[in-house]
Amino acid sequence: MTKWYGDYFPVKIHKTTDLPPNRNYLIGCHPHGIIGLGANGLFMSDKTGFDEAFPGLRLNLCILSIHFYFPIRREILLASGYIDTSRESIEYALRNSGEKGRVVLLTVGGAEEALEAHPGRHALIMHRRRGFVREAILTGASLVPAYSFGENDAYDQVENPPGSKLRKFQGFIKRYTSLSPTIISGRGYFSRTSGPLPKRTPINVVIGAPIEVKRNENPTKEEIDILHKIYFENLAQLFEANKENFGVPKETKLQFL
Template identity: 45%
Template sequence: MNSDTGLQFKGLGLQFAPLNVPLERRLQTLAVIYFWTSFIFMGMLPSIMGIYLLFTDYYWVTLLAASWVYYDRKTPHQGGRRMSWLGVRSMIQWSYIKDFFPITLVKTVDLDPKHNYLLAVHPHGIMSFGAVINFGSEATGFSELFPGITPSLLTLSGWFNIPLVREYLMMGGLCAVSKDSGDWLLGGQAGQGRAAVIVVGGASESLEAHPNNHVVYLHRRKGFVKRAIESGAYLVPCYSFGEAEIFKQMPNPQGSRLRDLQVRLTRLVGFAPPIFHGRGVFNYNFGLLPFRRAISTVIGKPMYVKKITNPSSEQVEKVHQEYMGHLRALFDANKTKYGVAGDQNLNFI
């Protein structure tokens, strides 16, 4: 038996990890478990605890927390509350998660700190590991690669309605994805050298996250383009090669019963429920952890956008078409470097 491949139980179809896995790799797996459980339960547990406390002598804790969320409701839309001195972006688990895949941030050009930027990231994948690690932490060295640029990863506004969770996210530099947030970060109120980072396809795009399936939701996603025009921020296309390779999703082609059900659930509950699997903690074939597949997020050349306070739909459409051309060019120029066949194309839906 090769210790690198682990025990193979053909009858079960599972390949189990060997007992002598190096400590470093075990810590990487533990860090990914932390990320996965946080992704799933981070909002659920504080909410359950808050409801529980309402029926105890400590009901005032929940009322106090809810009052603070209401009082501080504008902060996530006004640059957040980044606390660099706490080192949330530099915590060790981010580096372990980065090494698990591994994840790399690829710089193609410099970003001038005299300007503001809207970094549009594609694709979303199942859990957006590339976006979180590259822009929500310093594990891949964003600040060293782009000195003078302060990134703010934008996420769903609902996270900032949950006590404790909202504080943790803001300490790491995350902000709400909203018009007000985009205006604040890019319009000059937050100063120069700001980069608002948006995963354009959103959670709905996770339904397209299949290996070797290079599809992004973009045809009807024009809000980010309008924000860039209104603020005069440069548009920067970013593509995470490998993001769709780390899980295997149940086949759900357009028009299938499963896809129709997923679309209806998305409209009902507000997020897409992909049915997927990866590897396990102790086996390499089946579980809820991602496979160890490389993710390379390539940051493209900034696209100059002329500032127009009230752009027309035609002006937005023109810039949107130009942006799609820049994103396709970025994909084509880099695809063979990161394991994509030369004859595969990027598809917009």
């Protein structure tokens, strides 16, 4: 089944440098898209090339805690290697387990960024997102930016500009459920007509170079802000260096919201 998922779009992984297994890593995958297709494809490492590209690493994908509220589903997710986005889960994987070669994958923009997921748009919810940087400092895990080209092209979404009635309603629902009620269309089950399935558009996940992080149990706001800015710059450089290889027009700029 995971092979079919990887081949459907297809999802492909592109590495820019090695990630030695003697360290731990926190990978930020951008953009979130509607449902994080690229992040899930990267997580299916034996079918999309992560294991081959980065041998010796053990990968966990963070998803919202609400996904673990339901019996049986929860057990299946945990057995598959998914963990929730809580501080405790991330720190256990990257520090308290005592293992090296651990990787936590996080879609930093979260459900809020799903509301920005429109074909051809490259906008990231980043300015207020500093928790992942703090976790990297607390655990000493290297920060790694990754960009999923084609993520936002898999679904069409009803226009919902900031300030519109629809966006206000979506924001209200998200505030109380942590989920974004997007109105989307893809392709049908048996034809190319509109339906709930994502469109078969290539998704290319480019994984950047690691940013070395010095472990600190009590990071200051200034330390977090400095590392956050470095991460911004590295992610923007990764996008600029690779965008034309995957069909993004030269004049397109990455937006940080």
